[in-house]
Structure formats: C-alpha cells, structure tokens
Amino acid sequence: MQVQQIINQIYTLPEASFAQLKSCIKEVSFPKKYLLLRADTIERKIYFIKTGIVRAYAYQNENEITFWFGKEGETIISMKSYIMNQPGYENIELLETCELYELKTDKLQELFKQDIHIANWGRKFAEQELIKTEERLIARQFSTTAERYSALLKNHPDLLQRISLGYIASYLGVTQVSLSRIRAEIK
Amino acid sequence: MQVQQIINQIYTLPEASFAQLKSCIKEVSFPKKYLLLRADTIERKIYFIKTGIVRAYAYQNENEITFWFGKEGETIISMKSYIMNQPGYENIELLETCELYELKTDKLQELFKQDIHIANWGRKFAEQELIKTEERLIARQFSTTAERYSALLKNHPDLLQRISLGYIASYLGVTQVSLSRIRAEIK
DNA sequence: TTCATTTTTTAACATTTGTAAAAGGATTCA
DNA sequence: TGAATCCTTTTACAAATGTTAAAAAATGAA
Structure with a gap:
C-alpha cells in the first residue's frame, strides 16, 4: 500500500501539507x-x-500475550511513547518480512505546531485509533470468545492463513486448547 | 471542578483560544x-x-452491561457519534445528580478548522482518551478480575462507596456472585 | 424506630475453561 | 525421501465461574 494512500485515508491533506509530511518519511525493510x-x-x-504482518505482545508473569495484529495499511505505534513519552506495553515482532514507512515522531510534533492541516490530520489519526481501540474493548466485554473468533474469521479471513492459532488464541484471550474446542464446535 | 481546569488539564490553551471555546459552553444540571x-x-x-457520577451501559441480549464510569473532571462523549457521526454503544445514566458543562460538537468542529491551538487541543483530547481506553483494554486482557478489582479499590476507592456492586461486577466483567467471592477472599 | 425494599453474601450444583500430556498432521530441510 | 520439528487437536482431570435460590445485611421512608 502506498504512503499517500495510507496518509490520506486518515484525513486528506492539501498537497503542500502532504509534501511536508512525506519529506519526513523513509522506507525501511526488515525480515x-x-x-x-x-x-x-x-x-x-x-x-x-x-x-507484511506483525504482532504486538507483552509478558504476564512468564507468559507471552499477543494483543494486536497489524497488516498492510495499518500503523505500528507505541501509544504510550507517542503520547506520554513513556515506555509502552508492546513488543512488536514481524510475522512476515515487512516493508515499512518510517516517520520520526519529533518531526511530526513540529509539524503539528506549524500546520493546522497536519494538526487536524494528527487529531483524526488519534480519533481513528481510538475508535479501533474502543471497538476491541467493547467486543471483549460484550462478546464470547466464539463470537469474536467468528467475527475475526469473517472480517479478516487472511489472518487465519497468515498467523498460527497459538497467537490467535492468545489474542482472543483463551488457551489454544479452548480455541481448538471452539473451532471443533463451529464445524 | 471548574471548566477552565478541565479544559486546560487536557492541553493549555492561549487565553484567546480558551475564551473562544468557553463561549460555546453552557452549564446544565440533571437529576x-x-x-x-x-x-x-x-x-x-x-x-x-x-x-456527580455517571455510568455507560449497553445491552447484550436482555442483559445490561456497564462498561464505563465517569466522575468529576471527566468527559461524557459518544466517540462513535463524535468521530463517525454514527449512533454509539452507550446509554449514559446519572448515578447522582450532576452538574455538567455542555458543548455542541458542530461548534467544536468549526473551531478545529479556524484555530490551530484548538485543533491541537482536540488532538490531545483524543490522544488522552485513547490512552485511557488502551489502558482499560490492556487491564482486561492481562489482569484477572481480582487484580482489576484491587486496582479499582486502590485508584478509585470513592467509586466503591458511590456505586453499587452490581454495576461494578458488570464493569469488571463478572457476575455479582463472583465479585462477592473475590471480596470474601481478599479480606 | 420499624417495616419494606434493596443490596450483598452464601450455598449447591451445572457449565465452562484451564492444565498437562499425548497423539495426529503438516512442514521443513538435509 | 525421511527424520526432525512445529502446529493443532484430543483426552482426562482440576479449577474457576455461572446459575438459581435463599439468607443476611444495609438502606430508606413513614
């Protein structure tokens, strides 16, 4: 997915503002x-x-818990670092070789002060990430694991192909054994 | 809590910008x-x-699920309405008589376009709400109910006085019976 | 205070989910 | 191809949570 598409799907910037933002972005690749x-x-x-595709995970006691997947068009960000300048929860591991667009946050912060369009882009970005996070929280509080698995299967069928079930079980908040039981029942 | 304090704790505005924003706000009260x-x-x-204090709840089948509490200094907002102009998840019920500061979102949207300080205030507002939502999601995925109850007891002891345990059990994602067992064990 | 109502706890049993271990499939690489 | 490794499912049992009902405690109104 091209950088212009990713940026403008958040909030369409005037050309001059986009050019400013783009000049701060470089392409990188990791295995x-x-x-x-x-x-x-x-x-x-x-x-x-x-x-490519990535996962975010953290440790609870000795156990690794996967709590987010990101794929084409999505943003890899430590919100706590970005917003509060503190270490965040996430270890981010690449599950496939990835091509990424990299942006330094201090440059972004400068642009927020100089350009009202970029400030509003940053607002929209935070708002959209907020909606996504809220949806995950609501899904977790309101749906059973079976329902959330079915929703994942329906909305992101590619994830089931690209990611092993152990990570998906962790993401759904159950053991792999329990996810296996759910899958057996659905069939 | 005064409106100036609430607004400036999100992001300190220059006086002129604050005056603009404040002129759109009026006080209201409900039982x-x-x-x-x-x-x-x-x-x-x-x-x-x-x-005052309020709760947000939604229905899952016939059951009411409480998923948020708001008290002095906090913001009552339907994020889906505010950001996506769609009906949100939340019914908001007042648990005490409340005095509120009311702000129409269309006026706020106008100010975002006119004033870079208010645009950045709006960005900071979304960012802070995002951090809070992320913290709730992480707590839910990483902690047991007992741990989350203890954290609530430590960080917001007043809530336990002001809100009945049925709502708190729902908020924590367990039945009231289960919360009662947890409380019995902690003592 | 006293009675009625609401809130919280306790108990008994059913259901779900976790744990640990083993078995079955699939994949990789020499 | 074949052996080793990794991934997924299955089984048996343990632990935690839900359900329903009743008892106890707290609250509020007359």
Whole structure:
C-alpha cells in the first residue's frame, strides 16, 4: 500500500501539507521474526505498513500475550511513547518480512505546531485509533470468545492463513486448547 | 471542578483560544437516574462533569452491561457519534445528580478548522482518551478480575462507596456472585 | 424506630475453561 | 525421501465461574 494512500485515508491533506509530511518519511525493510519495538524502551518512530504482518505482545508473569495484529495499511505505534513519552506495553515482532514507512515522531510534533492541516490530520489519526481501540474493548466485554473468533474469521479471513492459532488464541484471550474446542464446535 | 481546569488539564490553551471555546459552553444540571444519552441516537453534544457520577451501559441480549464510569473532571462523549457521526454503544445514566458543562460538537468542529491551538487541543483530547481506553483494554486482557478489582479499590476507592456492586461486577466483567467471592477472599 | 425494599453474601450444583500430556498432521530441510 | 520439528487437536482431570435460590445485611421512608 502506498504512503499517500495510507496518509490520506486518515484525513486528506492539501498537497503542500502532504509534501511536508512525506519529506519526513523513509522506507525501511526488515525480515521475518525481527523485533521492531521493545516494551521497555521509549519509541521515537512510528511506522506505516506497506507490506507484511506483525504482532504486538507483552509478558504476564512468564507468559507471552499477543494483543494486536497489524497488516498492510495499518500503523505500528507505541501509544504510550507517542503520547506520554513513556515506555509502552508492546513488543512488536514481524510475522512476515515487512516493508515499512518510517516517520520520526519529533518531526511530526513540529509539524503539528506549524500546520493546522497536519494538526487536524494528527487529531483524526488519534480519533481513528481510538475508535479501533474502543471497538476491541467493547467486543471483549460484550462478546464470547466464539463470537469474536467468528467475527475475526469473517472480517479478516487472511489472518487465519497468515498467523498460527497459538497467537490467535492468545489474542482472543483463551488457551489454544479452548480455541481448538471452539473451532471443533463451529464445524 | 471548574471548566477552565478541565479544559486546560487536557492541553493549555492561549487565553484567546480558551475564551473562544468557553463561549460555546453552557452549564446544565440533571437529576439522579436521568438518561442523558441513548445508544440508538447520534449525540451532538459532549459534556464535562462538574459534579456527580455517571455510568455507560449497553445491552447484550436482555442483559445490561456497564462498561464505563465517569466522575468529576471527566468527559461524557459518544466517540462513535463524535468521530463517525454514527449512533454509539452507550446509554449514559446519572448515578447522582450532576452538574455538567455542555458543548455542541458542530461548534467544536468549526473551531478545529479556524484555530490551530484548538485543533491541537482536540488532538490531545483524543490522544488522552485513547490512552485511557488502551489502558482499560490492556487491564482486561492481562489482569484477572481480582487484580482489576484491587486496582479499582486502590485508584478509585470513592467509586466503591458511590456505586453499587452490581454495576461494578458488570464493569469488571463478572457476575455479582463472583465479585462477592473475590471480596470474601481478599479480606 | 420499624417495616419494606434493596443490596450483598452464601450455598449447591451445572457449565465452562484451564492444565498437562499425548497423539495426529503438516512442514521443513538435509 | 525421511527424520526432525512445529502446529493443532484430543483426552482426562482440576479449577474457576455461572446459575438459581435463599439468607443476611444495609438502606430508606413513614
């Protein structure tokens, strides 16, 4: 997915503002299994995914819990780093080789102060991420695991092909054994 | 809590910008049990809570699920209405008589286009709500009900006094019976 | 205060989910 | 191809949570 498409799907910028923003972005690429972000560090970059798929995970006691997947067109960001300048929850691991667009957040913060269109783009970006996060929270509070698995199957069938079930079970908040039982019942 | 304090705790505005924003805000008051927002409507106002406490709930089949509490200094908003102009999840019921600051969102949208400080205030507002939502999602995915109850007890002890346990159990995602068992174990 | 109502806890049993281990499939790479 | 590894399902049992009902405690109104 092209950077222009990713940026303008958030909020369409005037050409001059887009050019400013684009000049701060560079393309990078990393292999499968690469650890892009670490939970104990303050991340000063955000990434837009051109190709590939990633997962965010954190540790609870000794256990790894996967809590987010990102694919083409989505944004890899540690919200706590971005907003509060503190280490975030997420370790981000690449599940496939990825091509990414990289943007340094300090440059973005400068643009927010200078350009009202970019400030409003940043507002829309936060708002859209907020809606996504709220939807995940609501789904988790209101739906059973079976319902959320079915929704995932319907809305993102490619994820089931691209990601092993252990990670998906963790993401859904159950053990792999339990997810297996759910899959057996649906058939 | 005064409106100036609520607005500037999000992001400190220059005086002129604050005056502009404040001129769009009026004070209103409603009694306990009043239904301020309905889930099936598009809400065109947001409220800042001066005094009182409210809950957001939705229906899952026949059951009511409480998924948010708001108190002094917090913002009552239907994010889906505000951001996507669609009916949101939340019914908002007042659990105490409340004094509120009311702001029409269409006026706010106008100010976003005119004033870069207010645009950045709006960005910070969305970002802070995002952090809060993310924290709730992470807590839900990573902590047991007992841990989340203890955190609530520690961080918001007043809520346990002001809100009945049925609503709190629902908020924590368990039955009241189960919450009672948790409370019995902690003692 | 006293009675009625609401809230919270307790109990008994059913259901769901977790744990640990093993078996069955699928994939990779020499 | 074949052996090793990884992924997924199945089984048996344990632990946690839900359901329903009743008892106890707290609250509120006359």
